[in-house]
Amino acid sequence: MSAASAVDGGVTQRRGEASGVVRQLMPLAAVFAAAVFIPFFSNDYWVLIATRAAIYWVLVSGLNLMIGFAGQLAIGYVALLTLGAYTASVLAAGNVTPPVHPYAALVCAAIAGAVFGLIVGLPALRLRTFYFAISTLGFATIVTQIALAWQSVTGGGIGLPGPEMPAPFNTHWGFYYFCLALAAFCTWITFNIAHSRFGRALIAVRDADVMAEASGISKPHLLSTIFVFCGALAAVAGGLFATLQTYITPDAFTFDLSVLFFIAVLIGGRGSILGPLIGTIVLTLLPEFAAPLAAWSTFLYAALLLVIVLAAPGGIAALLDFQSRKPLESNRAIVPQPALLDDLLGKQGVRGDIALKDVVLSFGGVRAIDGASVDVRPGQIHGLIGPNGSGKTTILNVISGYYRPEAGTVTLSDKPLEAGRPVARADHGIARTFQTPRIVGEATVLENVMIGGTIKGHASFAEALLQLPRQIKEERMLRARAAEALRAVGLEGLGHVRADRLQHSELRFIEIARALMAGPQFLLLDEPAAGLAADEILRLGQLIKEIARRGTGVLLVEHHADLIFDICDHVTVLNLGRVLASGTPAEIRVHKEVVSAYLGG
Amino acid sequence: MLASILASGLAVGAIYALIGVAYNTMFSASRVMSFTAGQLGMLGGVLGSLFVLRLGMPYLLGLVLTLAACAVVGVITEVVTVRPVLKSLDQHLYVLSTLALALMIQHAVAVQWSTEPHPFPRLFGPATGGITDEKFWLPIVACILTIAALEFLYRHTLVGRAFLAIAEDNFAARALGLPERDLRIASYALAGMIGALAGFAGGALLLAFVANGPLLNFYGFVPVALGGLGNNRGAIVGGFALGIFQQAANFLVGGIFSSVAVFVLFIIVLLVAPQGLFGAPATRRV
Numbered sequence: 001m002s003a004a005s006a007v008d009g010g011v012t013q014r015r016g017e018a019s020g021v022v023r024q025l026m027p028l029a030a031v032f033a034a035a036v037f038i039p040f041f042s043n044d045y046w047v048l049i050a051t052r053a054a055i056y057w058v059l060v061s062g063l064n065l066m067i068g069f070a071g072q073l074a075i076g077y078v079a080l081l082t083l084g085a086y087t088a089s090v091l092a093a094g095n096v097t098p099p100v101h102p103y104a105a106l107v108c109a110a111i112a113g114a115v116f117g118l119i120v121g122l123p124a125l126r127l128r129t130f131y132f133a134i135s136t137l138g139f140a141t142i143v144t145q146i147a148l149a150w151q152s153v154t155g156g157g158i159g160l161p162g163p164e165m166p167a168p169f170n171t172h173w174g175f176y177y178f179c180l181a182l183a184a185f186c187t188w189i190t191f192n193i194a195h196s197r198f199g200r201a202l203i204a205v206r207d208a209d210v211m212a213e214a215s216g217i218s219k220p221h222l223l224s225t226i227f228v229f230c231g232a233l234a235a236v237a238g239g240l241f242a243t244l245q246t247y248i249t250p251d252a253f254t255f256d257l258s259v260l261f262f263i264a265v266l267i268g269g270r271g272s273i274l275g276p277l278i279g280t281i282v283l284t285l286l287p288e289f290a291a292p293l294a295a296w297s298t299f300l301y302a303a304l305l306l307v308i309v310l311a312a313p314g315g316i317a318a319l320l321d322f323q324s325r326k327p328l329e330s331n332r333a334i335v336p337q338p339a340l341l342d343d344l345l346g347k348q349g350v351r352g353d354i355a356l357k358d359v360v361l362s363f364g365g366v367r368a369i370d371g372a373s374v375d376v377r378p379g380q381i382h383g384l385i386g387p388n389g390s391g392k393t394t395i396l397n398v399i400s401g402y403y404r405p406e407a408g409t410v411t412l413s414d415k416p417l418e419a420g421r422p423v424a425r426a427d428h429g430i431a432r433t434f435q436t437p438r439i440v441g442e443a444t445v446l447e448n449v450m451i452g453g454t455i456k457g458h459a460s461f462a463e464a465l466l467q468l469p470r471q472i473k474e475e476r477m478l479r480a481r482a483a484e485a486l487r488a489v490g491l492e493g494l495g496h497v498r499a500d501r502l503q504h505s506e507l508r509f510i511e512i513a514r515a516l517m518a519g520p521q522f523l524l525l526d527e528p529a530a531g532l533a534a535d536e537i538l539r540l541g542q543l544i545k546e547i548a549r550r551g552t553g554v555l556l557v558e559h560h561a562d563l564i565f566d567i568c569d570h571v572t573v574l575n576l577g578r579v580l581a582s583g584t585p586a587e588i589r590v591h592k593e594v595v596s597a598y599l600g601g
Numbered sequence: 602m603l604a605s606i607l608a609s610g611l612a613v614g615a616i617y618a619l620i621g622v623a624y625n626t627m628f629s630a631s632r633v634m635s636f637t638a639g640q641l642g643m644l645g646g647v648l649g650s651l652f653v654l655r656l657g658m659p660y661l662l663g664l665v666l667t668l669a670a671c672a673v674v675g676v677i678t679e680v681v682t683v684r685p686v687l688k689s690l691d692q693h694l695y696v697l698s699t700l701a702l703a704l705m706i707q708h709a710v711a712v713q714w715s716t717e718p719h720p721f722p723r724l725f726g727p728a729t730g731g732i733t734d735e736k737f738w739l740p741i742v743a744c745i746l747t748i749a750a751l752e753f754l755y756r757h758t759l760v761g762r763a764f765l766a767i768a769e770d771n772f773a774a775r776a777l778g779l780p781e782r783d784l785r786i787a788s789y790a791l792a793g794m795i796g797a798l799a800g801f802a803g804g805a806l807l808l809a810f811v812a813n814g815p816l817l818n819f820y821g822f823v824p825v826a827l828g829g830l831g832n833n834r835g836a837i838v839g840g841f842a843l844g845i846f847q848q849a850a851n852f853l854v855g856g857i858f859s860s861v862a863v864f865v866l867f868i869i870v871l872l873v874a875p876q877g878l879f880g881a882p883a884t885r886r887v
Contacts (some may be wrong), residue, residue, distance in 0.1 A: 097775040119868065131697055135868065137815060141819055299704070303705060306698055309686070309698045
């Protein structure tokens, strides 16, 4: 492709991206624009209901990031609503302190919510999601108990009045517009997060956490941030809820509310903002239209939840996703454009090797690696071959930091690479692909590739929330780079497609594009040719050679001996965790033991 | 005071331990933690009170019917909420599907039975008031009997060994020709009965009360977290330890703060020993 048309492509891309964001924001804006006119066409009762929907949305918009994006099933989130409501009310009423101004009380509630949101979330940082679900459930149980029992502060079963908003927000209309504005603001900031590297990192953690780690995404760090954020939003919603109720008792915060929030997100669909917004509105309105069923409402919510999980896990968002129903072009070919690699890989400074020396690692009684030494040099392709179970992938995982060797050293430029910290590898300039492609199926191809560039972003969470200039600039840079990486590996034109719609061979090239995003100094490829057609293997080989020519060191684990001998500068043959032979392809090809043990005579 | 802390602590501990065993029994067969575990305990109390007090049945018949009904609930759990999502375990849809069923059970009971606590029948004569009352020793006896029965089942019967086999390695067990699906259904029925027994034996202590469902869901899971997923011995030790800890906190710092203490303990244990105190280390991820 000529330089001119490349620039041209970039411009179209940018225009497409801008219109994409607008297209997604439009329906959200329409919902809020319609909401502005509700008071003009209805009575105070409906304004009250609409206010309630807006308040719920303040909470659900945050919860959506946690459940819909991060996949953390917070089932007892009513606890944080309760906490916020009581904190704001107690402070505003002056039960323990001199009366606090309602705004300040709301801010204090937000802080309390942030702190407890984090505490409740702690188990989620290391454990499977059921533990988190249970810990939120446990928290929900004890918060209500405390509200009931701590009479001197909370008023016990009798309750206490909610904070009263100052003018002009002390009327039905005024309070409604206050809540609506806040809800619109929450929509905007959560939209910003969803479309930032934080939002992509969340779904990466949800669907492919091992890949996220290898891309330099720290799950504990990311989730803590989200827990703090969601806790604060939930508690603010609680403060507003107390004002709306004018008087709160522990009875007002039943577990049913938790179920409502939770289902609103799930009906809406994972990874969507519009879906959960519609879900919240529908679920808030539902009891108004189904009054005779009021006693059974929670039962029906639960039944609805079951039906959604079993029958339509995609929720409303999947129904609204018309784009993904258009058939894809069927005879697509993967045609890499190595010329574009210059930009992606840049000028590689002279660096040292990745060196494994006498590494030993066993699983149970099996010695998966038994004193192997491997040396990966910048600018060279190092092939790693051997029978199944000979330790090839294990060596790759040792370099990536997933395993801690029992003996031996792993160094980069003669400095030790810390074992057990895969998340730090991206910063060392080491990128990798996986034997089974680890892709976020529900995200677009472009977003998948952008995940690989996470460490290139420096704007903070707060900057992403408010779309500050540095964030905008970085996002544009990442997007352009991802588009370039896609063109470089030959997947041009598929950027906007949901990744789970692609063929297996295309997923392998997405993984390479994702690895290239970080501009890696070392690239570890785990059987990249598995499942590829013959002509695709040829192009893959060319691409790998071009990557190495630009200074990146490549470690290639492969079974296709042809590919290995064709492109490698150096080949190591493993057998039973030991190095059977090591040398140039020409030497290996005639090595007696290798031929008899592996290549076949 | 020490005696009453021990008596009530061991009694509630036995109930928590049994709910923990119910969690484990379902988990071993399917790798699924089910939110219905606590509801089974709640149903044990409510159904026992319904059959024996309201319908006037002899209590042995009431117990058998309660166990049978909860076994059916267990089977429904497996068929409706577990089997359809087993294919995609990594998406954790089971958390949602079992939660949905648990909520449906809870609200059906709330509407059809009552949202207030109801008395549970006395099985062995009127209350004595002391620490020798049946409400204290009955759960402990039920727990010991259950452990003995499970030990016998797992160690000395073919079916029990088949249970262990699928718990150990599902694929290998299936490859050997074990009827994995039938065993899973049987496990869920068994878990139903264990949960029901916990609720029935603990009826005099916890009453027939719909709010016990979510409470037991949490307090029954803590022993599982303490002892490690799928580890019954761990759950039993954890259950008794939790019961005594909770009751001691109850006597020392009062009702509300005892639940706070349990929650804090839960979080700390998870942070310090994520696999539980007796659990196996994490499996390979890559």
